[in-house]
Amino acid sequence: MAETIGQEKNPVITIMTPNYRGKYLLDTVRSVLEQTYGKIQYIIVDDGSENFDEAALLEYINANKRGNLVDVIIKHLPQNGGTVHALNCAIAAASGEDLFNLACDDVFEDPNVVADWVREFQKTGACCMTAYRLIYE
Numbered sequence: 001m002a003e004t005i006g007q008e009k010n011p012v013i014t015i016m017t018p019n020y021r022g023k024y025l026l027d028t029v030r031s032v033l034e035q036t037y038g039k040i041q042y043i044i045v046d047d048g049s050e051n052f053d054e055a056a057l058l059e060y061i062n063a064n065k066r067g068n069l070v071d072v073i074i075k076h077l078p079q080n081g082g083t084v085h086a087l088n089c090a091i092a093a094a095s096g097e098d099l100f101n102l103a104c105d106d107v108f109e110d111p112n113v114v115a116d117w118v119r120e121f122q123k124t125g126a127c128c129m130t131a132y133r134l135i136y137e
Contacts, residue, residue: 010037010038010039010118010122011039011096011097011098011118012039012040012041012070012071012095012096012097013037013039013040013041013096013097013098013099013100013114013118014040014041014042014043014090014094014095014096014098014099014100015032015040015041015042015043015100015102015114016043016044016045016087016090016091016094016099016100016101016102017029017032017042017043017044017045017090017101017102017103017104018045018047018083018086018087018090018101018103018104019044019045019046019047019049019052019086019104020046020047020048020049020080020083020086020104021049021050022049022104022105023105024104024105024107025044025057025104026060027107028102028103028104028105028106028107029042029044029057029060029061030064030107031102031107031108032102032108033061033064033065033066033069034108034111035068035108035111035112035113035114035115036068036111036112036114036115037068037114037115037118038067038068039068039070040068040069040070040096040114041069041070041071041072041073041094041095041096042061042069042071042072042073043072043073043074043075043090043093043094044057044073044074044075045075045077045086045087045089045090046074046075046076046077046086047077047080047081047082047083047085047086048076048077048078048079048080048081049076049080052076054074054076057074058072058074071095073093075089075090075093077089087101098117098118098121100114100117117129
């Protein structure tokens with residue numbers, strides 16, 4: 001298990017995952033749990049998926065989390081309102097200094113992605129950044 005970084009000097013950041021019928025949601029969650037950044041608030045907003053098992057997802061997170069998660073919020077919306085609505089719900093609950101959107105069918109490429117992004121935010125003072133995408137077929 002990799003050592004988490006950023007416990008003292010770095011702010012809490014929020015990772016938001018909007019979900020709708022996400023068959024790869026556990027892969028997404030696993031990539032968040034593997035991050036080395038030391039202060040993560042993780043918010044998952046399910047946008048009205050049928051048979052969404054919030055308890056099982058929370059159980060998975062609790063069984064696999066490390067010391068870097070400072071807060072986990074899982075919201076299940078009663079009906080599908082679209083990605084923007086789900087993200088607005090996540091933003092309303094967010095308390096992190098920076099917000100990162102990670103869709104339910106995406107994963108972080110390696111355990112240092114969030115730490116690298118935060119470092120770049122701090123270095124550049126940017127208010128918004130985007131990343132390159134890798135597409136696998």
